[in-house]
Amino acid sequence: MKKRTTKPYDVCVVGGAGHIGAPLAAVLAKKGYRTLIHDLNRQAMDTLAAGKMPFLEEGGEAMLKEALAADMLGFSAKVSAIQGVPYIVLTIGTPVDEFQTPVLRVLTDCVDLLLPYLSDEQTIILRSTVFPGVTDYLHGYLRERGRKTLVAFCPERVVQGLAIKEIQSLVQMISGSTPEAEESAAKFFSKVARKIVRLTPMEAEFAKLFCNTYRYLQFAAANQFYMMTTAAGLSYARIRAGLMEDYPRMRDLPGAGFAAGPCLYKDTLQLAAFSDNQFSLGTAAIQVNEGLPSWIISRLRQQYALKEMTVGLLGMAFKANSDDARASLSYKLKKLLKPHAKTVLTTDPFVQGDKDLLPLEEVIRRSDLLILCTPHAAYAKADLRGKPVFDLWNFFNK
Ligand SMILES: NC(=O)c1ccc[n+]([C@@H]2O[C@H](COP(=O)([O-])OP(=O)(O)OC[C@H]3O[C@@H](n4cnc5c(N)ncnc54)[C@H](O)[C@@H]3O)[C@@H](O)[C@H]2O)c1
CATH class of the missing domain: 3.40.50.720 (NAD(P)-binding Rossmann-like Domain)
Known part of the structure; x- marks a missing residue:
């Protein structure tokens, strides 16, 4: 898959053909960032390159088509394409394993692939939902491998299906494993989100998990009330x-x-x-x-x-x-x-x-x-x- 022009990219969304990455990439392009999508899923990238969203996302297709027509969005299946791109946003899946514990390996495997092409001038923005402590762990992981790449954590809180609207209307939580990383991420998102709020990485990691878990507890309360009253x-x-x-x-x-x-x-x-x-x-x-x-x-x-x-x-x-x-x-x-x-x-x-x-x-x-x-x-x-x-x-x- 070839880049459309040789104009440089401002940001690469790694995992950009996924449910969170694709709408984000479209919004970033709309906000004036020349955006590159890198994903392992070539079929989903081909679908996006043809102007179609691989899944339902309100307003997604129109924004995608606009970005493609303006040559603001490109695709690459090659990880080397991240070289020299100032911002790298990670939106890959972060599953739990058969022991019901988080799989840190998916993130370190991904970073290992990026490593040969990473420089100290780039900022990695982790957007996937992660276990508390992972952002600082990745910061250390890169330092141990001789990279001073900045590492930030800016979680996604949209409701799937309404991402296009919500990325632009919600408050964006920003955190960085160093003040420079936080500043770099704040600069990046001030162009995208309505408002930003700053936390430390551990605070932001907990905050994102609390958002989802609290919803889950509320649904459980309702479902238990339902079972109780139905039985009565x-x-x-x-x-x-x-x-x-x-x-x-x-x-x-x-x-x-x-x-x-x-x-x-x-x-x-x-x-x-x-x-x-x-x-x-x-x-x-x-x-x-x-x-x-x-x-x-x-x-x-x-x-x-x-x-x-x-x-x-x-x-x-x-x-x-x-x-x-x-x-x-x-x-x-x-x-x-x-x-x-x-x-x-x-x-x-x-x-x-x-x-x-x-x-x-x-x-x-x-x-x-x-x-x-x-x-x-x-x-x-x-x-x-x-x-x-x-x-x-x-x-x-x-
Ligand atoms: N789906 C949601 O509503 C939602 C909302 C907020 C946060 N999140 C979080 O966002 C993250 C992504 O979720 P999703 O639903 O978009 O997952 P997804 O599976 O739809 O997308 C992930 C994408 O990453 C790609 N990928 C995986 N490893 C890669 C690698 N090493 N290099 C390049 N591409 C790679 C996959 O091919 C896939 O296209 C998760 O951490 C999830 O918890 C999801």
Whole structure:
């Protein structure tokens, strides 16, 4: 893949074809930074180079096309392309492993690849969500290898799907492992974000993890309230609506629903790992949120002869109006349900690459029972043919 011109780049987004990297790259280009995307995923880079977002991102495609037309965005599969680019923003995935602990190796492996092309004049901005202490660790890792490259941590806090808007409207947390690194990152982001706030790297690492974990705890509270009230034969949605009526102190109480996806669970685990697995609130939240699919099956087994029924799952993405099926609880439900039902059918209007997905109408027609897993707006108008629906979200308001 070739660069379009020989004009120098201001910034390279490493992992720039991913969910966080791609919208960020488009916004950076719009803000006047000539931006290079470097990613291991050539197919996703080709899609972007053709002016298409590899996933749903509101306003993403228009901004991408604009950046390409203005020659503000380039692509390279070669890591050597980072040479001489003043800012390198890392947006690679930061997963947890089979022991449910963070995999630092993905970051050091990435830095090892960059190392031959890094100079002391560059700034690495870590944007992936990391375990507390990782930014300073990477600073030391580079120093041990003879590089004085500045290292900053400026976490991403957007909600997936609305990144284009939120990158520009949210407050950006800035931190650096030295005052020069913090200053360099502040200079970079003052052109992009509405406002910046400065923290130390450890503070910013905790702050980002707290944002995701707190959301996860809130969802767990709602889901536990839901299970409790349902067991009592009551509607959580009705109770919630009643208690929220003109009562602003409870405006943050979420409705029930699957709390999943690539971030919330993983980041709760990162905090748990940091606190020597003594994060009891976090582990309780995981138990509640991850336990919801099997709780649903238990309830349905009490009500229906599932073994004789075809069950249709509506929505396989991890959240509404998204095409992202990563760590979606719909798939956990599908897997757990299979031994208990005659057949399990699945549908989703956005998810790509799942050969089992069927058209919505077919799933509704063939199913004896439906479970609304993901409340995509498109389902509001669906003709459910009077079939019974298990509606955890109270989406159909029945
Ligand atoms: N998805 C979200 O909503 C969200 C929100 C805030 C923060 N984050 C954090 O952002 C980070 C990225 O998440 P994501 O959802 O964009 O992941 P993603 O998997 O969609 O994107 C990561 C990209 O990095 C690329 N990559 C991996 N290793 C590479 C390497 N060594 N060199 C070049 N490219 C490489 C992958 O090919 C992929 O395209 C994670 O730390 C995540 O926790 C995600």
